[in-house]
Amino acid sequence: MSIEILPARLANQIAAGEVVERPASVVKELVENSLDAGATRIQIDIERGGHKLIRIRDNGMGISKDELTLALSRHATSKLKSLDDLENICSLGFRGEALASISSVSRLTLSSKPAAQDAAWQAFAEGRDMAVQVKPTAHPDGTTIEVKDLFFNTPARRKFLRTEKTEFSHIDELIKRIALSRFDVSISLSHNDKVVRQYRAKPDPEQAISRVAQVAGKVFAEQGLHIESGEPGLMLRGWVLPIGATNSCQYTYVNNRMMRDKLILHAIRQAFEEIAGQHELPGFVIYIDIDPRQVDVNVHPAKHEVRFHQGRLVHDFILQAIKQVVVPSQQNADTVAEQSYSL
Numbered sequence: 001m002s003i004e005i006l007p008a009r010l011a012n013q014i015a016a017g018e019v020v021e022r023p024a025s026v027v028k029e030l031v032e033n034s035l036d037a038g039a040t041r042i043q044i045d046i047e048r049g050g051h052k053l054i055r056i057r058d059n060g061m062g063i064s065k066d067e068l069t070l071a072l073s074r075h076a077t078s079k080l081k082s083l084d085d086l087e088n089i090c091s092l093g094f095r096g097e098a099l100a101s102i103s104s105v106s107r108l109t110l111s112s113k114p115a116a117q118d119a120a121w122q123a124f125a126e127g128r129d130m131a132v133q134v135k136p137t138a139h140p141d142g143t144t145i146e147v148k149d150l151f152f153n154t155p156a157r158r159k160f161l162r163t164e165k166t167e168f169s170h171i172d173e174l175i176k177r178i179a180l181s182r183f184d185v186s187i188s189l190s191h192n193d194k195v196v197r198q199y200r201a202k203p204d205p206e207q208a209i210s211r212v213a214q215v216a217g218k219v220f221a222e223q224g225l226h227i228e229s230g231e232p233g234l235m236l237r238g239w240v241l242p243i244g245a246t247n248s249c250q251y252t253y254v255n256n257r258m259m260r261d262k263l264i265l266h267a268i269r270q271a272f273e274e275i276a277g278q279h280e281l282p283g284f285v286i287y288i289d290i291d292p293r294q295v296d297v298n299v300h301p302a303k304h305e306v307r308f309h310q311g312r313l314v315h316d317f318i319l320q321a322i323k324q325v326v327v328p329s330q331q332n333a334d335t336v337a338e339q340s341y342s343l
């Protein structure tokens, strides 16, 4: 038995196993890159549930011709320079793995033009060593990434793809979550050449609720209880529905990154239990803004979870913040009910 270094493509395909589970995970990585690039407009085109094509266009800062090759290489990132940066992450990406991983399991082309560059260039990687070819192309300021034939060269993965409809519904759900993370960005989503979602930028905080209503249901605009609590360093804002409202949208964010974090969910559940006993959780959209040094996002390759340095404190803060808003409104509702009963 001899020890050998894996060819680049194979190493990237192995890494892809961690982050590229299905078309929606590709979309997540690419849209997060667009947001990190400062895009204010993101257009997502999907064909056949993402099996055939995933195309993301943005008007962000672009990638210069000299850096196209690097952008497709593994462990290449513009977002992290030192350990200190790793402990103070403000971008969505930082692992420098997504483009290398995705391009190892698809036919990926990257076209880009930074505003300061005269012309646009396009890159794609091929072969065992993933040598990058670069050629001139036409493209406005910003970046387009096209991912064709996902998993064409990894049949074991391709087998796990579900129907077009199912894969697209995962993408749609993901884009809803992202749309609620950045009200100031316009996002459009189309499937098989039909526009399916159009989220227009709502830069004013007062307009945010209209996007929440668009994504999570009108009931948020009609009955949502607005929460805002804490101080810079640890804040909670968002909306919760009163007890009994039927809506299953439960979205949580930490520093504008969507999360499915156990500690956060536990705190929310406990708040509702303490208020109303065993009840089904009503819908909520909750944002936690915390000093990035107080949280480790490098816990999970897909970054669904975080680790809070002071977990107990964060848990109790969330619990109290929700109880403060929901309890008074619940008491009002109870009083109204009693009054109408005694009439």
Ligand code: ADP
Pocket (backbone or CB within 6 Å): 029, 033, 034, 037, 058, 060, 061, 062, 063, 071, 072, 076, 077, 078, 079, 092, 093, 094, 095, 096, 097, 098, 099, 100, 143
């Ligand atoms: P990461 O996001 O962890 O840095 P990626 O593999 O996702 O790693 O991207 C590699 C690099 O390519 C990024 O650090 C960034 O510099 C550049 N990049 C990727 N997508 C875009 C984009 N849409 N606009 C501008 N730059 C991008």
Ligand code: MG
Pocket (backbone or CB within 6 Å): 029, 032, 033, 092, 093, 094, 096, 098, 099
């Ligand atoms: Mg990235």
